[in-house]
Structure formats: C-alpha cells, structure tokens
Amino acid sequence: MKPQREFLAERPLAEHCAELLRQGPGPDELLPLIKRMGERYARRLSGALAPLLGGEAPMVSCTTPRETTLDSLHQSIASLAANSLMAVGDAKTPMLVSIEAEPMLRIVDRAFGGKGEAPAPLPKAFPMAAELMLSRMETMLADNLSAAVTATAGGARSGQTPELSAIRRDGNLAMLAPFADNTPLAMWTMEVDDGGVLPWLITFAMPFASLARLFGYSDAGVVTMAQSAPRAPADPSSAPFGDVPVSVSAILVDMRISFPTIATLAPGVVLPVAVARQVPLRVGDSTIAYGTVGTMDDRVAVQINQAFADNRSAQ
Structure with missing residues (x-):
C-alpha cells in the first residue's frame, strides 16, 4: 500500500536535559570542596601529629588544590618519599598520599628514642624499622581525612563516606605506579611547620572519579539524598562541633x-x-x-x- 502523502513529524524531537546526561561532577565543583575540607583537615592533623613530633602541635595549612598529571607528580615528588596508595572504598578508586622522606625519617628516629634527626645524606630506601611508623602514619592520615570529608560533605549524602584503606606503599613513586599516565588528577598538599628550617609537605592526589566518590557522589554523578528519618539532636562531641575550641x-x-x-x-x-x-x-x-x-x-x-x-x- 502506497501512502498518498509523506508522513511529517507532528512534534519536535526530544532533547534530553544536560543535567541528566552528565557523567559526574567536574573539577569546578570538586576542587572547592577540597579547599573547605582542607581547613578542617589541617586542624585535625595539627593535634594528631603532636605526639609524633615530641608533643608540640605543628602549624598545618592546606594549599590551593589544582589539576595535575602523573608526569607533574614525578617532577614534584623526590626519588625517596613515603608514597602510599590507598583505596577509596575499593581498589578501583585509588588515592596517593606522599610524605617527604626527611621529616618521615626524623619521626622514625624520635620513635626509637633518638633526638628526631634524619641521616645525611638520605638513604636510597626506607629502613625496615620505618615500616611500622609508615603504617601508623597511613592510618592516622586516613582516619582524619575521612572525618574531615564527612564534616565537609554534611548529612546530604546517603550512607557514610567510603572507608580509606592502604593498598601498597613504595619509597619510589615510579615503582608504585599509582595511576595511568594520561589520567587527570586532583592534587593538594598539607604544609606542616614543626619549627624546623622549612615546612614539609604531605601531598595528596587522586583521579577526579575517586574524588567524587570520596565526597559521596554516586557513579552517575548524582548526589543521593538520605532517606527520611527522625533527626537526633546534634552531638556536641561530633564534627563539626567537636573541632571548635x-x-x-x-x-x-x-x-x-x-x-x-x-x-x-x-x-x-x-x-x-x-x-x-x-x-x-x-x-x-x-x-x-x-x-x-x-x-x-x-x-x-x-x-x-x-x-x-x-x-x-x-x-
């Protein structure tokens, strides 16, 4: 059967909303979250580092977060550093934490009864005696980061912030191979001034997908609201109130x-x-x-x- 006239569309083609098609939050949304979280993280680290630095709480500050690549990280991180690869929930969402070798060796020396001095010149690898302290630092950094992220994200995210756990560590960043070379990364550093000649740095870097998951975004990039439930009275010992002097x-x-x-x-x-x-x-x-x-x-x-x-x- 042959139609007598051509069929014409009576309605315009559907156009999908850009918000529904988005793959996830971008750097413009995520980097400001790091900045706000970093201020809380700095206060927590100051107290957490005090026992490792002889009892004196250091001055800790967060630098401005920025985008970077693995090649740039190789240029900024020395050939020997306490590099730890952590998982944000699972190994598919990794995060790099890197501490400069010299202050790390000073902390190890103090832990074994020394005066908190690092050898000069620095060794090519961390001694076996440093493994226990490196593990302790990983746990301390992860626990306080999780608490700072939870306080920053607030109660709008469903569930809790994904748990941070150590996967592996290596004193050489190239041997650790934390990310693919072409992966866009979010990077920030915590600057620690413990009264030495110069402040030392703790560097954090992760793919933006890991960063989104850290702050409670789903894989599709949509923030899931928590289910309705009776709200309990605020606990003055919990964040953010617990951090206020x-x-x-x-x-x-x-x-x-x-x-x-x-x-x-x-x-x-x-x-x-x-x-x-x-x-x-x-x-x-x-x-x-x-x-x-x-x-x-x-x-x-x-x-x-x-x-x-x-x-x-x-x-």
Missing part, C-alpha cells in the same frame, strides 16, 4: 575597690578577697554552670554543682 572562664573573685585604693596599688599591698561558694563558669556572656573551688593533683580545680543544658535557663 571554646574559651571557658571561671569567675573566682568579683570585688569592688575604691579608686584611691587602685591609685595607691604597689608591690606588697594586700587586698582581702572572699571566694564565692558558687563560682560561675561562663562562655562569652552566658553562664553555663556553677561549681565549687577546690584542688586536684596539686592544681586548683572547680567541681561542677549545677550545669545548664540550655543556656537560656541561666539567664
């Missing part, structure tokens, strides 16, 4: 002195004071608790007698 003041003495007395103050003058039985503890202008002054372990201490779950009840 708060200054608390105890008002031991609140006295009134005449201006002539103040004008004649001099060494040797004795001012009689009476410590209140109930000492207020304040955060800013809010009283959060009351306590009694005493001693503990040869130090002045305050035993809490009354605490306010809601500061408004103390007003």
